[in-house]
Amino acid sequence: MRVPMRRHALAAICSVLLMPVLSLITGCARSEGTEAARNQPQQTEGADLTPGEFLMGGIFLWGLWGALAAALDDPYLAEPPAEGIRVIEGVRVINADGSATENATITISGDTIQSVIAGGEADPKAVRVIDGSGKTAIAGLIDAHVHFIFPDLGTYFKFPTLFFIGTYKDKYYPANRRKYLQNGVTTVRSMGDPLNLIKGLKEKTDNYELGGPRIYYAGKMITAPDGHPSGLYSPGEVDEAVAGVGTVQEGEAVVDHMHTQGAQIIKIIYGSTTLFGGTAPQLNKQVMEAIIKRAHSYSPPMMVAAHVETLQGATEVIQAGVDAIEHVPGNAEALAQLAGDHRIFVTPTLSGPHRLIPTEAFETLKETVRAIHADGRATIVTGTDLPFAPADTGIFDEMELLQDCGLAPLDVLRAATVNAARVLGQGETLGEIATGRMADIVLLECDPLEDIACLREENKIVIQRGRVVFE
């Protein structure tokens, strides 16, 4: 476990500060613990500690503090950039069209797939050869709807975050980043997170400083003034995560700002329900239309994804030209027809709401997904809505729920790979194991085309940007 130097420095300072306390405790224990001590009341606390005991105590506390800091704040650093040639031999590769290449040799150079050849032989210059016999290779999974940096409950409930819990202070959630890679999720689409934090996390991930899935982000969620999800954020944080806009000019200005801040997607909230069943102001229809128009005016156009809650809301955003809808209202046929006519992306996020709403209502959402899939023209994409779905199982829950909605395992796999890559505008670089693509590969010991639940298996090898990040 790698702990940054500043933690050790902090541990050292704290140990020095804690030494008098230690000597006090030791001194008390001695004076009360033995006959001899009780017979010698003139000895005061800690006065008889030798320099050696002092030092040992300090080292002990330092170690204790270091372990505590490490346990609480494993920063989950990145593997170094991949260098040289790596090969996976004798592996079964599932292609995007559902066909399989048996006994394939995948050659990876740096972070890119150089070739995928049936049969084939390992490049003699390879720095590593992975035996893929008995294994199935799929492209790295994509979770296309996450909120990767959660609202700070510390500030939300008006108490200061404990200074030593760096995990919360940095808000980069190392445990979740690690869990995502372990599960085979090599890319995420952040659909609304505090702008500067998500931007910083993306930079650190891209630069091989921190480990975790590759990030594409929307930045601030655009909504009405005081609209959902403003209520989820503390006063100090809300303006970083949410942009409340009341006019066309304000809407366009936020789109421009997100563009300059490196956002790849624009996220609008087009609904009036809060998480807890209350109501909040909804984005004005003309403002919504202007936002979509502005985002599409860029070259290349920025995609716009809309959080929707009702058939009417979905209809309005789809007719205004939105590229993707997030969540699905429970109104099967009409929405399926509309989404199909406009060939949009749909991210149902079933694993999130699954945990929040009554079974009957949930079944109506599944009916909608069933109808959209049966229509076949819209593109279904996997998204968990983390943190509403748990990091450790969310992606698997989502994929199994899509399977429940009538998607064949291959369709589910496509939703999490090729389809999700396209909603990120990365249809040519991610989502497939093919020459020239990014080397994001998951090796499994089972066949996900038989049952998607196979993805839950623990014995994975996960490769991201050509580096083995989990095995």
Ligand SMILES: [Zn+2]
């Ligand atoms: Zn969401």
